[in-house]
């Protein structure tokens with residue numbers, strides 16, 4: 001693996017038992033991603049996008065093949081090591097936002113830092129910075145149920161980036177947002193990708209997302225059918 | 238610390254469900270502590286009055302004396318030996334002579350125990366002094382229960398019949414000079430108290446006794462041949478056995494009570510893990526280990542116990558204090574248990590008791606909170622995030 005390559009999968013296969021048969025959700029995938037990418041896995045529902053992100057995100061393990069994420073071999077990680085890798089270096093953004101309902105916006109964003117044991121002063125600063133980036137500093141004391149969908153997803157983005165992770169995995173982040181909020185959220189992410197040099201990998205079948213991507217990997221029935229780089233075309237405004 | 242804060246937020250966030258659990262559990266706390274306190278009060282109260290009016294620090298039994306064999310009573314008497322006589326003279330002991338007899342109240346026949354006791358004794362808390370004040374030929378003292386069952390009133394004359402040392406029947410009229418109210422059934426039911434010297438005279442046994450009761454404050458007594466010293470433990474054995482049997486029945490009640498309270502918590506935990514599986518997936522994606530998530534949910538459950546202890550303390554401590562001070566009035570019918578209870582029961586509590594019950598309940602709640610979290614270790618985080626199990 002070259003230094004600039006953050007992620008590399010070799011002949012990655014993921015099978016799920018389906019009664020008597022097995023379902024091949026990911027079929028022999030060999031891909032690599034380098035630092036700073038803004039890429040997307042594109043495919044219809046059931047094509048294996050989430051499964052791929054889960055394995056990259058160390059939440060799941062491959063059935064066959066090798067997966068190297070941030071220098072760690074995913075299939076060999078212990079639970080604890082995987083948890084630590086996620087906590088320090090991987091940010092997740094979900095379709096359904098997944099904020100902790102009993103925490104305030106501030107505390108939701110603070111949570112990963114609490115897990116890391118970051119001291120309080122640094123923590124406060126980092127949380128307010130992250131909320132500034134997503135434009136929600138004034139909502140720090142709100143609860144998730146007081147936020148709109150767009151605001152919720154921006155809080156989730158703040159929670160993902162507050163620890164300045166190397167990798168951010170966004171699984172259909174706009175699926176529950178209207179057009180305006182989708183663009184808003186994506187522009188925020190483009191900006192963070194540039195300012196923080198964080199690598200973004202999306203899963204999506206949303207045209208609005210696809211137009212922002214600089215690399216489009218098409219997945220059908222668990223197979224990569226296309227992998228095209230967009231070579232810095234003008235970003236839509 | 239973070240887990241603690243999150244756990245508190247989570248259970249307070251669950252609102253009504255949490256408070257229902259907490260209230261049910263606090264009721265279990267208070268009921269169990271209260272009823273153990275009542276039981277302890279009952280045991281102390283009964284054993285204290287038994288000691289004060291019957292047992293003392295122990296009793297010397299004449300070698301033939303066997304309270305379980307009334308037919309042996311006829312031979313259970315002897316001259317009081319010098320060592321014991323010394324104790325009596327120092328007012329540290331009181332002799333009692335005992336025999337079977339019969340009374341004939343209003344033409345009925347009633348078997349009784351005739352007991353001779355010195356009127357001037359101060360070792361036992363009973364109004365024996367009443368036997369020494371009047372000028373009746375044969376004054377008699379009975380308890381209120383005895384008076385009731387024999388329909389005897391103050392001043393009544395009743396015929397006594399007994400056998401003297403040779404086994405010859407004799408009879409005499411006695412006058413009821415006092416009716417005593419006592420909680421101790423064993424000095425009341427079927428007992429007729431007479432002046433010791435009179436009974437000795439009636440039986441032809443001057444200077445003799447069947448048993449000698451030692452004052453409750455005397456700790457060591459001499460060994461005397463022909464007389465067995467039975468200590469408090471021995472004399473309270475039957476009572477303690479009875480209490481033990483009751484304790485078993487009562488602990489079934491506690492277990493049931495705790496079970497009901499704890500089932501609610503188990504249920505809540507189980508539901509909460511099911512309903513919040515997506516949250517669990519999120520926590521894991523944020524870098525929490527499963528072990529930490531299990532800690533979190535166990536702590537949430539255990540906090541119900543702490544809240545219940547606080548809530549229970551808020552209304553339980555004033556209630557318990559009030560009852561301990563004011564006492565609990567007992568219905569007259571409880572008299573028929575034959576236990577020396579009195580009319581008011583004062584529950585007693587020790588800090589140790591309350592603490593150990595609290596700790597015990599908290600441990601049970603924690604274990605019960607932990608059990609459903611085993612589902613978390615089986616949970617696949619990717620399934621959890623998809624909202625599946």
Ligand SMILES: Nc1ncnc2c1ncn2[C@@H]1O[C@H](COP(=O)(O)OP(=O)(O)O)[C@@H](O)[C@H]1O
Nearest residue numbers: 016023025044045046047048049050051052620
């Ligand atoms: N835990 C699982 N058990 C069985 N089948 C699964 C499981 N997770 C995903 N699948 C199946 O794998 C395939 C890919 O799923 P997924 O990765 O969620 O696709 P996508 O995210 O592209 O919609 C689907 O057919 C899905 O039903």
Ligand SMILES: [Mg+2]
Nearest residue numbers: 049050051171
């Ligand atoms: Mg998906």
